[in-house]
Amino acid sequence: MADPEHRTAGSLPTVQVVAAVVEREGRYLxxxxxxxxxxxxxxxxxGGKVEPGEDDATALRREMMEELGVGxxxxxxxxxxxxxxxxxxxxxxxxxxxxxQGEPQALNCAAFAWVPLAxxxxxxxxxxxxxxxxxxxxxxxxxR
Numbered sequence: 804m805a806d807p808e809h810r811t812a813g814s815l816p817t818v819q820v821v822a823a824v825v826e827r828e829g830r831y832l833x834x835x836x837x838x839x840x841x842x843x844x845x846x847x848x849x850g851g852k853v854e855p856g857e858d859d860a861t862a863l864r865r866e867m868m869e870e871l872g873v874g875x876x877x878x879x880x881x882x883x884x885x886x887x888x889x890x891x892x893x894x895x896x897x898x899x900x901x902x903x904q905g906e907p908q909a910l911n912c913a914a915f916a917w918v919p920l921a922x923x924x925x926x927x928x929x930x931x932x933x934x935x936x937x938x939x940x941x942x943x944x945x946x947r
Contacts, residue, residue, distance in 0.1 A: 815892040817885075821863045822850035823900040824881050824935060830917035831939075832902075833926065834870060837913050844913060846926040848897055848935060859896055867900070870911045874904030882935045895931035 825832040825848075834849040836842055851866040853859060860877040867875045878899040886893045907915050918926065923936050 815887060815890070817892045817894055819853040819862075819894045820851065820896070820931070821853055821859045821866070822848035822895065822897040822932065822935065823863055823867055823875055823877075824848050824897050824939065825875065825900050825902055827902070827917065830919055831923065832871075832907060832915065833918055833923070834909075834915045835913040837911070842929045844927075846916075846928050847932045849912070849915070850897075859898065863898060863900065871907040871915060872905050872910050873902050873907050875900040876903050882938050884931060884934050886929075886931050893931060895934075897932075897935040 823832070832849065833846045836845050836847060838844055849867060849870050850863055851870065853862040854865075857865070863877050864875060867873050878901065881897045881899055883894070883896045886895060909915050920936075920939055928936065
């Protein structure tokens with residue numbers, strides 16, 4: 804049986820969104836959304852919309868440079884889910900990424916932070932990011 808999220812997604816405009824899951828020394832890079840954005844001031848794994856003609860990796864590299872002024876290499880897909888909201892659906896894809904250039908700066912976000920996985924629950928995240936956090940918690944919990 805099809806997932807109910809996927810059944811309703813066809814009737815809504817779909818936005819393709821990519822996110823970078825960057826870990827360094829046991830902490831994850833998160834960014835706070837701008838006050839005028841959808842989910843204002845929520846925290847998220849940094850990233851954004853895939854523009855026409857871009858593949859996921861190209862979009863993620865562009866978004867990381869625009870949002871935080873850093874270069875990344877894009878690794879394996881961590882999670883892909885379709886989330887349906889009232890006016891649109893989001894095809895959300897989170898990738899493991901590695902910083903390869905620069906240190907993060909809040910260029911096109913309200914703030915950023917390096918947060919241990921156990922502390923991510925104290926931040927407000929959109930549903931798509933919450934799914935990725937749950938997957939990370941399961942992976943890290945199983946590797947101990």
